[in-house]
Amino acid sequence: MFAPLVRRDQREKGAFYLRGLLLAGRRKSMQPMAERLGIDHQQLQQFMTSSTWPVGDVRARLAWRAVRVVRPQVWVVDDTGFPKDGTASPGVARQYSGTLGKVGNCQIGVSVHAASDTASCPLSWRLFLPTAWDTPKAAARRRACRIPDGERHRPKWELALEMLDELDGHGLRPAALVADTGYGANADFRHGLEDRGLAYVLQAKGEMTAHAEGCEPHQPAYGGLGPRPLPRYRTRPLSLRGHVLAAGRHHGRTLTWRKGSKAAMSSHFVLLHVSLAGRFSIRWMRSGPA
Incomplete structure (x- = not known):
């Protein structure tokens, strides 16, 4: 190592x-x-x-070793909370922690994991700096933690894309990437994955809107004055939940993906092809309880 x-x-x-x-x-x-x-x-x-x-060289060796051992089917982008009692740890603040299941005093680490059915290992990680650590009041804490002046608050999805680029520079790319709605609901993150040619399966919120398959944006004629009009849809988008309900339960299939600690894990899924922000492809949408 x-x-x-x-x-x-x-x-x-x-x-x-x-x-x-x-x-x-x-x-x-x-x-x-x-x-x-x-x-x-x-x-x-x-x-x-x-x-x-050189931290980068050690991380690269760790990532390659993890991939060889785990043999991942997917990479997972996620963030983890580390509860803290005080205020001196770098990046600590009152913020939502999935570990705690609520807002609490903690650090947040964003990671890219290699995962299979039997193992998981982080390939890279970043400490998330809340906006409070960019204020003049945090100057003393930043010096005490030796946080470089160039390190400022950046959204979690941006840290994730940076790690994917770093891993790609080491010759590592995922077969597919998965993440929860904290990343799936972010259009910049989805576009970043598509611009990098990465296959992905992301959780989306039911309130997010999309156009049905077959809907094509209309290009209005240019009148000759001002900027050219952007393409637009003639119909209003429908929420993802609305698309699933409109398709009906008969459109779905019950799938079992693995055996859990108590019973097999299964749910009812509907496969739809929709267009979200003009750049969204085929996704499975769960329409029943887990």
């Missing part, structure tokens, strides 16, 4: 740190890990906080 590091002491400390993460024990901070390893915790502290080493 740390073979790209030039200095021998960095490789040794990196191996200590990695071993500390893998050993038994719930607490993975420096001192508990050092006690389990039988070394001075300052070695781990110095390696992680002040030693300069």
Whole structure:
């Protein structure tokens, strides 16, 4: 994992740190890990906080190793909350956490995971900085956390696209990418995936509107003055929930995808072809309870 590091002491400390993460024990901070390893915790502290080493090279090796082991059918874009008690951790703020299931004091990490039916492993990750960390009031906290001046708040979908580009630069691309509605409802994220030629299956909100299959935008004639008019649809779009209800239950199929802890996981799906913002393709839409 740390073979790209030039200095021998960095490789040794990196191996200590990695071993500390893998050993038994719930607490993975420096001192508990050092006690389990039988070394001075300052070695781990110095390696992680002040030693300069190429993070990108290590991440690339980790990503390739994960892909070889997991053999993913899909990549998953998601974000995870890490509950915190104080205000000193970088990026900590009161924000929604899926881990907590509510708004709480936490950090948010955005990740791209390789996933199969039996395993999952992060290929890359980014710390999400809330807008509060861009204000003058956060200057002292930014200095204490050593956050570079160029690192500012960016939306989660933008961090996800950046990671996909980074992984593509390492020669890694997903067979398909999946994400929940936090990403699927974002048109910029969908367009970014399509511009990169990536296949995807994204959750969408039922309130989102779309045009039915066969509807083509009309190009109004140009009158010769001002900017040329953009193409527009002659009919109003319908919500995705409305499209499913209009198709009817007889249009759907009950599918079982795997066996859960209690019973087989199945639901009723309707396959429709709709146009969302002019750039949306075939999707399965679940119309019944999970």
